[in-house]
Amino acid sequence: MNGFFRALECRLRALQLAGVRRVPRLWPEAPAPVAAGASPSAGVAASAVDSRPQFGSMAEFARQMRERLGVAGGGAGASKAAPGRSSRSRGAAETARPAAEPEAGQGLPPRRPADAGVDAQLASLAATVARCTRCAELAASRTQTVFADGPSNAELMFVGEAPGQDEDARGVPFVGRAGQLLTKIITAGMGMRREDVYICNILKCRPPGNRNPAPDEAAHCREYLDKQIELVAPKVICCLGGVASRFLLDDATPVGQMRGQWRQYRGIPVRVTYHPAYLLRNYTVDARQKVWDDVREVAAKLRELRG
DSSP: OHHHHHHHHHHHHHHHHTTOOEEEOSSOOOOOOOOTTOOHHHHHHHHHHHTSOOEEEHHHHHHHHHHHHTOSSSOTTTSSOOTTOOHHHHHHHHTSSOTTOOOTTOOOOOOOOOOHHHHHHHHHHHHHHHTOOSSHHHHHHOSSOOOOBSOTTOSEEEEESOOOHHHHHHTOSSOSHHHHHHHHIIIIIHSOOGGGSEEEESOSSOOGGGOOOOHHHHHHHHHHHHHHHHHHOOSEEEEESHHHHHHHHTOOOOHHHHTTSEEEETTEEEEEEOOHHHHHHSOOHHHHHHHHHHHHHHHHHHHHHTO
16 A cells, blocks of 8 residues: 555656646535526536536645545544554554644735845855854865755744755755655644745754764854844744754753743744654654644744734
8 A cells, every 4th residue: 555655646746747736536526506496407517517527736636545545544444454564554654644733724924025135144144154164074074054944034933953964965954854844844734835934053064974063063153043043033933853942042951841832032932842853763643743733833923923
């Protein structure tokens, strides 16, 4: 079954690359009832039209497939393992989504207007960071610096710990597996687009071997991070993981104890949650539910601050 869905996903991606954005439903919806007093011929015509395959998004197509086959969505096929399927595989399917996944498309009002002056200052800061050699080891081992991703007028800022291998290669934060999960958290969990948030890290260079940032490295980069926050002026900050919260908030409290409550950074509300990489290593309903709860609180705080 997993092989089938992998093949289906590859096919959908091929259709997307070919320019196809919508696909037919797997089965037509029932014809709409004929209004009272309508002529029989009108009913036949309406039935003929309504019985045609309805069109939906590719995401809806995949959802219908899973629902029809009863997997990863609580259907009959999800509650009982197929012959030969291991309990480990069944457990992975059962934790495919959190116990109470928030609705997508909650939608938040448009962000504030962009400021060309702020854009210019951020561009200048990014150029300064690109030339930085304060951390000799990082400057010697990096492919390039990783400054940020997102608009200067974003009202929500995510702060991670440091670039990884994929980020070092592309010069953009959160583009690897953890970044893909973060994008899903933003879109499915908050009803927002990744393009509407600002994403950066404590460090602008990848530490060798993806090790944690050293205190002196974080201190060298702190000026750049503080300036980013000052220029973007987000309404809310979300810290991803213990490294980010420790260096941003100067607080070594574990994430498990810090999450679920609001902190402050220079008057800006800060919410701490688990890093997406942590979720990839601990893919459980409990861990995912906690992150969904945190980001829903962040979205609610944004709506509150917007009045």
